[in-house]
Amino acid sequence: MSLVTPAASNQCWRSGFDIQADSFNLVSHSAMNLTEQMTQMAKQAKAASRELAKLTTREKNECLLAMADALEQKSTALKEANALDGEVAANLGLSSAMLDRLKLDDKRIAAMAKGLREVAALPDPVGRTLDERVRPNGLKLQKISTPIGVVVIIYESRPNVTADAASLCFKSGNATILRGGREAMHSNQTIAKTMIEAGKKALAHFPEHAIQVVPVADREAIPALLSLTQYIDLCMPRGGEGLIRAVAECSKVPVIKHYKGVCHVFVDADADLKMAEAIAMNAKVQRPAVCNAMETLLVDKTIAAQFLPVVGQRLSEKRVELRADSDAEAILKCSMHNTKSAIKRATEQDWFTEYNDYILNVRVVDGVRQAIDHINYYGSAHSDSIVTKNEAHAKQFLNEVDSATVYWNASTRFTDGGEFGMGAEIGISTDKIGARGPMGLNELTSYKWIGIGSGQIRS
Numbered sequence: 001m002s003l004v005t006p007a008a009s010n011q012c013w014r015s016g017f018d019i020q021a022d023s024f025n026l027v028s029h030s031a032m033n034l035t036e037q038m039t040q041m042a043k044q045a046k047a048a049s050r051e052l053a054k055l056t057t058r059e060k061n062e063c064l065l066a067m068a069d070a071l072e073q074k075s076t077a078l079k080e081a082n083a084l085d086g087e088v089a090a091n092l093g094l095s096s097a098m099l100d101r102l103k104l105d106d107k108r109i110a111a112m113a114k115g116l117r118e119v120a121a122l123p124d125p126v127g128r129t130l131d132e133r134v135r136p137n138g139l140k141l142q143k144i145s146t147p148i149g150v151v152v153i154i155y156e157s158r159p160n161v162t163a164d165a166a167s168l169c170f171k172s173g174n175a176t177i178l179r180g181g182r183e184a185m186h187s188n189q190t191i192a193k194t195m196i197e198a199g200k201k202a203l204a205h206f207p208e209h210a211i212q213v214v215p216v217a218d219r220e221a222i223p224a225l226l227s228l229t230q231y232i233d234l235c236m237p238r239g240g241e242g243l244i245r246a247v248a249e250c251s252k253v254p255v256i257k258h259y260k261g262v263c264h265v266f267v268d269a270d271a272d273l274k275m276a277e278a279i280a281m282n283a284k285v286q287r288p289a290v291c292n293a294m295e296t297l298l299v300d301k302t303i304a305a306q307f308l309p310v311v312g313q314r315l316s317e318k319r320v321e322l323r324a325d326s327d328a329e330a331i332l333k334c335s336m337h338n339t340k341s342a343i344k345r346a347t348e349q350d351w352f353t354e355y356n357d358y359i360l361n362v363r364v365v366d367g368v369r370q371a372i373d374h375i376n377y378y379g380s381a382h383s384d385s386i387v388t389k390n391e392a393h394a395k396q397f398l399n400e401v402d403s404a405t406v407y408w409n410a411s412t413r414f415t416d417g418g419e420f421g422m423g424a425e426i427g428i429s430t431d432k433i434g435a436r437g438p439m440g441l442n443e444l445t446s447y448k449w450i451g452i453g454s455g456q457i458r459s
Contacts, residue, residue, distance in 0.1 A: 034216065038224040041177055042231035044209035045150040049175040051207035053147055057124040060171055063199040063206060068116035070198035071163065071191070075109045078194070081186040082159065089183040094157075097289035097357045101157045102184055112163040112191075115418065119167045122422075125441040126173045140452040145445040147173030149233035152225060153426070154179045154247055156239035157289075159187035161427075164417075166195055166211045168426050172444040175210045177225065177232075181239075182217035189213050226251040236439075238427045241354065256434055258427035260354040261291030262380040263412040266371040266397065267307055268388035269300040275409060276387040277311050282411040283385070285318045289356045291428055292383050292415040296351065296361040298371045304328065304364045309335035312362075316341040320358045323350050327364035351378040368393045372400045379403060381430045383412040404430055404437040 071078070082104040089102050131143035151174045153165045162178055169176035180188040192213040199206040214221055226235055229252050237247040238258040248255045265283050267276040283294035299307055308331045312322065316336060323346040324332055332343050346361050351374075353361075365371045368386070375384050385407035386397040394408040405415045405428075415438060417425025422440030429435045435443035 034218055034221055035224045037216070038214075038221055039228060039231075041209075041212050041214070042150065042225065042228040045175040045177050045212060046231040048207040048209040049147065049149050049173070051205070052170070052173045052175060052210050053126075055173070055203075059203055060124070060173075061120040063202045064116050064120040064167055064171060066198040066202035067163075067167070067195040068113040068120070070194050071109055071113045071116070074190075074194045075106060078104055078109055078187065078190055079106075081190040084186045085159075085184050088185075089157075092183055094183065095289075095357050098157055100287075101289040101356075102159065102187075104159055104187060108160060112160050115160075115164055116167045118418070119171050119441070122171070122441055124171070125445045128445075130447055137456050138454060139456050142450045142452070143447050144450055145442075145447050148444060148446050150175045150177065150231060151444070152177045152179065152232055152235040152253070154222060154235065154237045154239070154243065155427075156181040156243060157184055159184045159191060161238065162188045162191045162213070163195065165426050166192065168439075168441060168444055170199075170210060172441050174444055175207070175212075177212045177214065179214040179222060179225070185217060189215065222247070223250050226253055229253050236427060240356075256429050256439075257431050258291075258439075259382070259430040260380045261293065261382040261428070262295050262352065262354050262378065263292055263382050264296045264298055264371075264375050264379060264384045265294050265412065266298040266365070266368070266375070266384070266386045267300060267303065268368060268371075268386055268390060268393050269302045270390035270393065271300075271303065271307075271387040272389060272409075273303065273307050273310070276307065277314065279385065279387055279409070279411050280311050281314055281318075283413055284315065284320060284360055285358070286411075286413055288358055290413075291354070292412050293356070294360065294412055295354055296363065296374075296378070298363050298365050298374060299328070300368075300371075301327070301364050301366055305331055308332055308362070308364075312336050315360060318358065320360050322360055322362055323347075324362040325364060328362040331364070332362070354380070368396055372397060375401050375403070382428060383407070383415040385410060385412050404428065 089099055126145055126147060128145040129142055130145055134140050151169050153176060155161045166176055192211055196208055196211055200208060232253045235251050235253050235255045236258060237244045241260045244257055244259055248257055265280050280297055312332045313336060319341050321342045323344050325346055329345055350361050381403045383405045384401050384403045386394055387409055388394050398406050398408060415428055417438040417440045420438050422438055426439040429439050
C-alpha cells in the first residue's frame with residue numbers, strides 16, 4: 001500500500017497542513033513504514049470492532065465506569081503529561097485562548113470522568129428497533145441500530161476530546177482511532193492509556209485496540225490512514241477550517257464535517273437589553289476558543305445607539321478587540337472612552353472568520369430580515385441566536401436561519417452534547433446529510449434491516 005499521490009489531493013493537503021511540496025511524491029523508507037504502521041492500526045481497529053459488537057450493555061458500562069475512576073485516580077500523571085504539552089504549545093506560539101483550551105486541571109479531569117459516567121448511564125444505542133413492519137405476504141421487517149464500525153477522529157488541542165470521543169465510540173460499539181494535534185500528544189496518549197488499562201482490569205476480554213491514538217506527529221499519517229477504505233468506515237475532523245477542508249477533500253473514507261463555528265447573536269429591536277447584554281457576554285467571553293462561542297454580534301439599528309455603548313464597554317473590560325462596520329464603529333468610538341480594547345473597521349473576510357480568541361465582529365443591521373441574510377451568507381451553519389420579545393420575529397429567525405442549532409433568548413454556548421442531555425459529544429456536525437448538531441450516542445450508529453419470514457419467495 002502506498003500513500004495518496006494524486007496531484008489534486010496533494011495540493012489540498014498542503015493548503016490545509018503546510019506540508020512540503022514533495023511530501024507525497026517521495027515515498028521514502030520512513031514513509032512506507034508510516035503507511036505500514038497506519039495499516040496495522042486500522043487492521044487492529046477493525047478486528048476490535050467485531051469484538052466490541054459482542055459486548056453486552058452491562059460490560060460496556062462497567063468498563064466506562066472503571067475508566068472514569070481511573071482518570072480521577074491518575075490525575076497527577078495526566079497533569080504532568082499536560083504540562084509537557086503546555087511547553088510545546090507555548091513554543092508553537094499558540095494564543096492564550098488556545099493555551100487555555102489545551103490545559104488540563106483537576107476541574108477538567110473531573111469533568112472528563114463525569115462525562116464517562118454520564119455516557120455509561122445513557123441507554124445503549126445499539127440494538128434499538130427503529131422501524132418495524134409486516135408486509136402483505138407475512139414477511140416481518142425490522143430496522144435495527146448497529147455500530148458504524150471503525151471511526152477516525154482528527155482534532156486539535158482540547159485533550160478532553162480524547163476521553164469524550166473514546167467513550168462515545170466505545171458505548172456505541174465502534175472502535176476509534178484518535179489523532180490529536182502535536183501540541184496535545186502527551187495528554188492524549190496518557191488519557192487513552194489510562195482508559196485502556198482500566199478497561200482491561202474491568203473486563204478480561206476487553207478489546208484493547210478498541211481505543212487507539214496515532215502515536216506520531218507526522219502529518220503524512222493522516223492521508224495514509226484515510227486511504228484505508230477496507231478497514232475504516234468514517235472520519236470526523238474537529239478543528240480549524242484548514243484542517244477540516246484538508247481532511248474532507250483528501251479522505252477516501254466518508255467524512256462528517258464538524259466545521260468552523262462562525263456563530264452569531266442578533267439583538268432585535270424588541271429585545272430585553274439586559275438579557276441581550278448577558279447573552280452576548282456569555283456567548284463571547286465565557287470560553288472564546290470553543291466552536292459555539294459568538295464571533296459576530298448583530299444589533300438592530302433602532303437600539304444600536306442605546307445598546308452598543310453598554311455592551312461595548314463590558315467587552316472592553318475583557319479586552320475583546322472589536323471589528324465593526326461603519327455604523328457600529330461610529331457609535332462605539334463616540335461613546336467609549338479610555339477603552340482597553342482596539343476598535344477597528346471590519347473587513348469582508350472578518351465576517352467569515354472564526355477567531356477562537358478575544359476578537360468580535362459587530363454590525364448594525366436593518367431588522368430581522370437583514371440579520372437572517374447576513375447569517376445565512378457569512379455563517380458556518382453552526383449556532384445562531386436571536387434575542388427578542390417579539391414572537392413573530394423569533395419564529396421568522398428560527399425558521400429561516402439555516403444552521404444546525406438556532407436559539408431564541410439563549411446563548412449559543414449551549415450547543416453541546418452535555419448541555420443537550422446527550423452525555424459527552426463527539427462534536428458538532430454542520431452537515432445536512434446524516435447527523436446534524438451535537439453528535440452523541442445515537443448519531444454514532446448505523447442500521448441494518450432484518451427480515452423474518454416463513455418460507456416467502458418473491459414471484
